[in-house]
Each structure stands twice: as structure tokens, then as C-alpha cells.
Amino acid sequence: MAAPVVHLYLTSDFFVKYRADKPWLRSTLAHFCELIHKTEPKMAG
Secondary structure, three states, X not given: OOHHHXXXXXXXXXXXXXXXXXXXXXXXXXXXXXXXXXXXXXXXO
């Protein structure tokens, strides 16, 4: 149930800007988002 909310948060303008300032965090979040899409394709899509 929380995956769509997390997905929206991770793709929000604020978080995109924050992520751009944290290169070390970017790869981790990209992997996390990938897991969300793989585990809940219908919800996160």
C-alpha cells in the first residue's frame, strides 16, 4: 500500500533536487525505485 506514496515522494520536485545534490544517494534511490517497480508494477505504474 505504501509503494505508490513512496514512489510519488521519490519523484517529487523537491526530492529530485535533493537527490541531485547527493550523488551517493542517487544510485541507492534508483535501485530502491527499481525494486518498487518490480514488486508492485500495477501500483507504482
